[in-house]
Amino acid sequence: MDQTAEFVHLWTQYHRDVERYVYSMIPRSADAADVVQVVSVKLWEKWEKYDNERPFLPWAMRFAWLEILKWRQRLAREKLVFSDDLLQQLHSTREELDPVMEMRRKLLRMCLEKLSEEDRQLVRLRYGRHGAIKEEAELTGQKMHVLYYALERIRVQLLNCIDLNMNRGGMADA
Amino acid sequence: MHNLKNTELDKLLAKLVDDSITDEELTSLEQILDGDVSTQRRYFHYLDLHMDLQERVTRSKIHPKIRFGLSKWKVAGIAAMFCLWIGFSYFAVNEGSGSGPAAFARITGMDGLIEWSEEEGSIINDLSVGDPLSEGTIEGLTSNSWVKIELNDGSEAVISGISKLKFYQNHGSKVLRLSQGYLSVKAVAQPEDKPMLVFSPGARAEVLGTQFNVLASPESTRYTVNEGLVRVKRIDDGSVQEVSANHYVVAKLKSEDEFKSVLLEDYSEEWKSQFPRDVRRGHLYQSEKITAINPAINPAVKLLTKFSSSAQRILAPYRLRTKPCLWFEKGRKPELHFSVNIGVSATGPLPVRINEDAKFKVRGRIDTNMFGVDDSNSFIVGFTSNHAQGGFAGKYITKEKVDLSSKDKNDQFEIEIPIREFLKVEKGEFKDSLVRDSSAGLEILDLWFVTYQNIGLEIFDVQIIVNDE
Numbered sequence: 001m002d003q004t005a006e007f008v009h010l011w012t013q014y015h016r017d018v019e020r021y022v023y024s025m026i027p028r029s030a031d032a033a034d035v036v037q038v039v040s041v042k043l044w045e046k047w048e049k050y051d052n053e054r055p056f057l058p059w060a061m062r063f064a065w066l067e068i069l070k071w072r073q074r075l076a077r078e079k080l081v082f083s084d085d086l087l088q089q090l091h092s093t094r095e096e097l098d099p100v101m102e103m104r105r106k107l108l109r110m111c112l113e114k115l116s117e118e119d120r121q122l123v124r125l126r127y128g129r130h131g132a133i134k135e136e137a138e139l140t141g142q143k144m145h146v147l148y149y150a151l152e153r154i155r156v157q158l159l160n161c162i163d164l165n166m167n168r169g170g171m172a173d174a
Numbered sequence: 175m176h177n178l179k180n181t182e183l184d185k186l187l188a189k190l191v192d193d194s195i196t197d198e199e200l201t202s203l204e205q206i207l208d209g210d211v212s213t214q215r216r217y218f219h220y221l222d223l224h225m226d227l228q229e230r231v232t233r234s235k236i237h238p239k240i241r242f243g244l245s246k247w248k249v250a251g252i253a254a255m256f257c258l259w260i261g262f263s264y265f266a267v268n269e270g271s272g273s274g275p276a277a278f279a280r281i282t283g284m285d286g287l288i289e290w291s292e293e294e295g296s297i298i299n300d301l302s303v304g305d306p307l308s309e310g311t312i313e314g315l316t317s318n319s320w321v322k323i324e325l326n327d328g329s330e331a332v333i334s335g336i337s338k339l340k341f342y343q344n345h346g347s348k349v350l351r352l353s354q355g356y357l358s359v360k361a362v363a364q365p366e367d368k369p370m371l372v373f374s375p376g377a378r379a380e381v382l383g384t385q386f387n388v389l390a391s392p393e394s395t396r397y398t399v400n401e402g403l404v405r406v407k408r409i410d411d412g413s414v415q416e417v418s419a420n421h422y423v424v425a426k427l428k429s430e431d432e433f434k435s436v437l438l439e440d441y442s443e444e445w446k447s448q449f450p451r452d453v454r455r456g457h458l459y460q461s462e463k464i465t466a467i468n469p470a471i472n473p474a475v476k477l478l479t480k481f482s483s484s485a486q487r488i489l490a491p492y493r494l495r496t497k498p499c500l501w502f503e504k505g506r507k508p509e510l511h512f513s514v515n516i517g518v519s520a521t522g523p524l525p526v527r528i529n530e531d532a533k534f535k536v537r538g539r540i541d542t543n544m545f546g547v548d549d550s551n552s553f554i555v556g557f558t559s560n561h562a563q564g565g566f567a568g569k570y571i572t573k574e575k576v577d578l579s580s581k582d583k584n585d586q587f588e589i590e591i592p593i594r595e596f597l598k599v600e601k602g603e604f605k606d607s608l609v610r611d612s613s614a615g616l617e618i619l620d621l622w623f624v625t626y627q628n629i630g631l632e633i634f635d636v637q638i639i640v641n642d643e
Contacts, residue, residue, distance in 0.1 A: 016229075024221045027190050040500045041510050086208055093214040101222060108226050127227045135376075135427065138410060152188040158223060159184075159216070 007047050010056045011040060017057055018064050025068045025090060026081075035071050039064045065091060103169075104162050111161035119154050126151050179206065183213055184220070191224040277306035279323040279341065282330070286319030288312065309342035314355060320566035329370070332358040334566035335520070335558060335619060347371050352395075356520070356619065357388040358564030361402075377425035380405045386417075387564035391521065398422040398438065398525070400563045408433050424523070441525040441562075441617075443532065445518055445638040449492035452521045454620060456514030456633075457495040493539070493632045496625060514633055515622040518557070526638065527562060530614035532593040534621075535637040539586045541630025542578060551576050553631055554624040555591060556599075559616035567616045570596035571608070586634075 018039060023032040042063050043050075050059060068087065075081050082090070112120065125132040133151075137144045186203040189195040195203070206213050281288075281303050290298050292310040301321075312321060312333065320334035325341070325348060333339050337355020341348070346368040350359065353375070363383035364370050370381040374388055374395035384402025388395060397406050399417045407414045408425045413433055415423045420438040424431075450458055496512035519525045540551055556571035572595045576587040597608035618638070625631050 020222060020225055023225060024218055027221065029193075034497065037498055037500070041498060044500055044510075082204055082207075086204055089209070089211075090207070090214055090217075093211055094218055097215060097218055101218075104219065104222065105226055108223065108230075112230070123227060127230075135409065148188070148192060151192075152184065155188065155220065155223060155227075156184050159219060162219070162223075 003047065006052070007044060011043065011060075014057045014060060015040070018060050021061060021094065022064055022068060024094060025087060026071060031071065031075075035064070035067050039067050042067065100166070104166065107162045107165045108158065110165070111158050114161060115154065115157070119150070119157075122147065122150055123154060179213065180216060182206065183216060187217065187220040191221065277326065278309050278343065279307045279325045279331075281305045281307065281321060282324045283322040283332075284320065287315040288319055288321045289315055311338065311340040313338045322565075327364075328362045330360045332565045334358075334560065344371070349373070352388055352390045354390055356560065356566075357390070358386075358560075359388070360385045374425075376409055376427040378407045378409060380407075384419075385564065387560075389520065394424055394426040396422055396424045398564070422525075441527050442522075443527055443529040443638070443640050445522060445526045447516055447633075447636045448522075449494060449635075452517045453494060454515040454517050454520070455622070456497055456516075458492055459495065460492050491634060493634055495630065495632045496623065496628070498628065509626065511624050511626060512628050512631065513622055513624045514631075515620055516633070516636060517620045518618045518638075519560075520620045525562075525617050528559070528593055528613045528616050528618055529640045530593065530612065532638050532640050534591040534593070535588070535639055536574075536591065537586070537588045537634040537636075539584070539630075539632045539634070540576065540578060541632075542585050543630075550627075551578050551629070552625075553629075555596075555621065556624070557596070557613075557621040558619040559613055560619055562615060562617050568611070568613075569599040570613050571599060572596045 015036070019032070019036050022035050022039070023029065026032045026035055039060065043060055046063070050056075069084075072081060072084060072087060112123070115123070122136075125136050133147050134144060136142070137147055183203070183206050186195065186199055186206070189199055190203065207217055281301055283303060284301065288301050290301055290307060290310055290312045292298075292308055307323065312323065314320060314333050314335055314337040319336070320332060322330060322332045323341075324330050327348070329348070331339065331341070331350060333352075334356050337357065338353045339355075339357055340351040340353070343349065346365070348364070348370045349372075350357070350370070351373045357372075357374075359370075359372070359381070361370050361381050361383050364381065366382065372379040372381060372388060374390040375393065377395045377397070379386075379388075379397060381404050382402070384399060384404055386397060386399040386402075386404050388397055397404055397417055399419055399421055401419050403419075404417045405414060406417055406423050406425060410427060415433060415435045417423050417435045421435045422438055422440075423433065423435045425433055494514045494516070496514050499511050499513060500509075534555070536555070542551075552573060552575040554571055554573055556569055558569055559567040561567045572591060574589060574591060576589055578585055578587065593613060596613060598611040598613070600607045600609050621636065623631060623633060
């Protein structure tokens with residue numbers, strides 16, 4: 001596999017992990033998307049220095065962390081960013097959580113099946129298409145905030161279901 | 175106490191992921207997270223759950239092994255996945271199996287990155303002409319993507335640009351759901367009791383056999399009918415318009431806007447960009463000049479401008495600045511680009527057709543402070559075109575150099591580019607070529623500006639003019 005193909009292959013395989021990480025540190029999707037974009041550029045620029053004996057993801061994550069810090073410095077005066085100190089704390093906590101994240105994602109599937117059809121439909125609307133919740137509210141005459149409150153409840157229900165099953169399996173992280 | 179803290183945390187996180195968190199609430203969130211590892215864990219789990227739901231719903235079920243052979247892979251396309259950033263929803267991994275259901279359609283033409291998700295769960299992005307498709311969702315992931323499919327009854331559908339079309343059969347009716355982008359349909363005669371159904375934001379259409387185009391944005395859909403008759407229902411208030419040949423109708427999400435079939439002659443050959451309406455890619459910002467003059471009136475002015483477009487004019491105009499993207503093309507190493515994309519027919523109220531004497535008038539700025547050793551004051555301008563009767567017609571580009579010699583212009587420029595300067599991009603097996611081919615009479619969907627170094631290119635506005643006054 002040539003160098004370009006190998007880079008594209010690895011980035012395609014792992015870029016969602018990088019996105020998840022960046023989004024958790026920069027919880028504004030537009031900004032997070034920009035930072036991930038810059039990370040992809042940096043990785044390509046440094047690609048010649050990549051040691052393919054070592055795993056790609058930790059290498060990519062290091063670049064992501066540096067770009068998060070740079071982004072933080074640029075927007076230091078804005079209110080909608082976390083402090084340096086909290087970012088450092090989150091970074092450490094996130095590293096500890098890596099081993100359990102994959103298991104939690106698998107459990108989510110099972111927990112989704114336990115939701116009522118009505119709740120599943122609401123999840124589909126919220127995450128399926130921009131503006132669908134608003135349309136649903138207008139169609140059914142419900143208030144938007146009622147639907148968002150229901151979504152808040154559903155997310156907590158799913159989190160609790162995952163926690164419960166993690167505990168049962170002896171894999172609790174908290 | 176622990177539960178109370180979690181309840182408060184969950185409320186704040188819900189607002190965070192729904193983009194409705196305030197400065198004060200973010201400060202509260204920060205206080206809850208600071209120094210408390212257990213709340214930090216919940217924070218990560220919550221955000222991870224949010225992203226997981228986004229992936230699962232967008233992609234429903236996705237096969238663990240994404241089928242891409244790099245030798246065949248449309249490398250050009252994945253690039254733009256990075257560049258155009260279509261949310262956080264691609265290449266998810268999940269359990270599931272593709273069992274190869276019966277073909278509902280087949281691909282008869284395509285270019286750019288096209289991705290197809292089967293109802294059964296597989297996601298495939300190494301598609302080729304001739305591939306059969308079962309019921310599922312087909313997507314154009316880049317602005318240069320287009321795909322033509324033929325349904326099993328001989329009807330044809332083309333999507334182009336960043337588009338998403340779900341197709342399936344329901345009680346004998348063919349159903350097309352366009353959630354984003356551009357769709358052109360040539361439907362063969364359908365059974366009277368089982369019309370083809372087309373769903374799009376704010377509208378639903380019934381089709382018995384016709385040629386029509388659908389342009390969908392999150393807020394509205396425009397149906398343009400070239401042959402036959404399409405019955406379009408606006409979802410918001412249930413009102414119906416019968417759109418006959420050479421007419422179009424725009425259905426918006428809100429019913430206070432006019433919903434009326436209009437003669438297709440109503441197209442424009444001149445156009446002026448309006449930000450933020452026409453922004454499809456780029457950093458949009460507004461200069462803070464006014465706020466600097468009188469900080470005391472800021473809140474009032476800003477509030478007023480939310481409700482009044484005339485009030486907006488008293489604020490400094492918008493500027494659209496390029497965003498970076500890593501671009502891959504067949505046979506070439508990835509390149510870093512900086513680009514903006516501006517909707518023309520894609521976002522405006524009327525289709526805009528190209529007159530052979532048309533010119534683009536562009537006002538903007540290049541930040542010469544950002545110049546490095548080999549930077550230049552040039553950029554690429556391009557546009558996407560569709561045939562007036564629907565369907566992707568091609569991409570056209572040209573290279574422009576601006577004169578920044580006059581220091582008193584503060585790096586600002588104003589240029590005119592005749593439409594004749596644009597060359598058509600012809601796709602080759604390994605390389606694209608540029609050919610002189612008139613775009614007159616085509617509909618211009620969007621236009622973009624690209625630089626290869628970050629020279630801080632900003633676009634203030636763009637006009638298409640035919641007769642210079």
